[in-house]
Amino acid sequence: MSLKFSGRKSGPISSARCLPTLPVARGRGWHPTERDNREWMRILAENGWSLPEWPVEYGGAGWSPLKAYIFEDECAAADAPHVQWRAGYSLVGPVICNFGTDAQKARYLPTIRDGRELWCQGFSEPDAGSDLASLKTSAVLDGDEYVINGQKIWTSEAQYADLMFALVRTDPAVKAQRGLSCIIIDMKTPGLTVRPIETIDNAVHVNEVFFENVRVPAANLVGEANMGWTYAKFLLGNERHSNALVQRIKREIRKLRELAQNGEFGERFIEKPTFKRKLSELEIDVAALEWAVLRSATAHGQMAGRDMAFASGLKVEASYLQQRVADMQLEIIGPWVAPDFPEPDEGPWIEARFGDAPEDVPGAMTKALFRRAAPIYGGANEIQRGIIWRAVFQK
Ligand SMILES: Cc1cc2nc3c(=O)[nH]c(=O)nc-3n(C[C@H](O)[C@H](O)[C@H](O)COP(=O)(O)OP(=O)(O)OC[C@H]3O[C@@H](n4cnc5c(N)ncnc54)[C@H](O)[C@@H]3O)c2cc1C
Structure with a gap:
């Protein structure tokens, strides 16, 4: 999706509305594009900030989890894209550092550091989401290569990722969890096809990925064969922790307060007791989330492996807080978000629908729509509640 705010009904497009800068687009609630992500990675790398929490020996800044947290907080306050939410930094890199070979560390860590290569995570399949261990994509050893066949789905950013960290079945004969392995796949390998999926916010964030006799060097296997479930759980702990996005929610609440106070959309919502109460409740819940995130961040760092049940709890709570803050923003924006669907021949839906709207509207609307997915991804x-239940009651 392009970041165009074209005024279909309101005359010529001003250049300021066509190409908002990175912080302006983020401040308005737009999802970062490939261009944004690559640009942001370059800026971080140039300043030595691209791997805040990683040890210096792996090219990281060597900051404490608290310092890394504060840095992300400042980035959020400045409407910069997430530091944490990059698959290379938050998800794949820590697995390679902990379980990869020296050759893999030498090959992949530098490009994660300088942002030259972006990653996607290929775990979910059409019949294996919640029941991930039942996945079927197979990797069969043939000489010094694995031959991969099957399909992944909902793969975030696969449409422009350079590399995939995939969970594949290497032994179909043993118990589901025992026959899985993690392997790194170059997205340009022949036989690999990416098919984008358009989501409810009229954008492409996720994809289907098909493998037809995709040949991958055996040296790309991460860790031991058939130990993939262990590495996948390590990665998922980091994913659920970073999904909390508490610094972003804090920033959005400040924005919500501004909108409630300035009356830009007709009413000063801050004067409505019911809205004020909801806002205070949200702020209290987010403060509680922040303390929980800080406890998790300082007790179990990114490299050490998270407490799985705690990470699940953060993910559950944060997903609803993200929805609440986005929904309250829509409450203020009010009639501007009322559907005005174009005729089929009227061009991209987003331009037609938001052509005349104030600048905060499209990002707020699309963000609120995308966040329907927060309790799922x-x-x-x-499933997280099940993990928490097992940790608490089945000890
Ligand atoms: C925006 C987005 C981005 C994503 N990005 C990625 C990515 O980059 N890489 C990747 O690998 N995956 C990704 N996913 C996939 C995501 O991990 C799965 O969608 C998720 O695990 C749920 O699996 P599913 O979609 O197959 O739903 P299902 O497993 O079919 O579940 C459907 C519903 O049934 C419920 N359910 C299922 N089993 C149980 C149970 N045992 N008890 C109670 N309720 C149950 C679920 O909670 C859910 O409400 C993404 C998904 C989304 C929406």
Whole structure:
């Protein structure tokens, strides 16, 4: 999706509305694009900030989890894209550092550091989301290569990722969890096809990925064969922790307060007791989330492996807080978000629908729509509750 705010009904497009800068687009609630992500990675790398929490020996800044947290807080306050939410930094890199070979560390860590290569995470399949261990994509050893066949789905950013960290079945004969391995796949390998999926916010964030006799060097296997479930759980702990995005929610609440106070959309919502109460409740819940995130961040760092049940709890709570803050923003924006669907021949829906709207509207609307997915991605909340239940009651 392009970041165009074209005024279909309101005359010529001003250049300021066509190409908002990175912080302006983020401040308005737009999802970062490939261009944004690559640009942001370059800026971080140039300043030595691209791997805040990683040890210096792996090219990281060597900051404490608290310092890394504060840095992300400042980035959020400045409307910069997430530091944490990059698959290379938050998800894949720590697995390679902990379980990869020296050759893999030498090959992949530098490009994660300088942002030259972006990653996607290929775990979910059409019949294996919540029941991930039942996945079927197979990797069969043939000489010094694995031959991969099957399909992944909901793969975030696969449409422009350079590399995939995939969970594949290497032994179909043993118990589901025991026959899985993690392997690194170059997205340009022949036989690999990416098919984008358009989501409810009229954008492409996720994809289907098909493998037809995709040949991958055996040296790309991460850790031991058939130990993939262990590495996947390590990665998912980091994913659920970073999904909390508490610094972003704090920033959005400040924005919500501004909108409630300035009356830009007709009414000063801050004067409505019911709205004020909801806002205070949200702020209290987010403060509680922040303390929980800080406890988790300082007790179990990114490299050490998270407490799985705690990470699940953060993910569940944060997903609803993200929805609440986005929904309250829509409450203020009010009639501007009322559907005005174009005729089929009227061009991209987003331009037609938001052509005349104030600048905060499209990002607020699309963000609120995308956040319907927050309780699903990173593992559905029902599954997280099961993990918490087992940790607490089945000790
Ligand atoms: C925006 C987005 C981005 C994503 N990005 C990625 C990615 O980059 N990489 C990747 O690998 N995956 C990704 N996913 C996939 C995500 O991890 C799965 O969607 C998720 O695990 C749920 O699996 P599913 O979609 O197959 O739903 P299902 O497993 O079919 O579940 C459907 C519903 O049934 C419920 N349910 C299922 N089993 C149980 C149970 N045992 N008890 C109670 N309720 C149950 C679920 O909670 C859910 O509400 C993404 C998903 C979304 C929406």
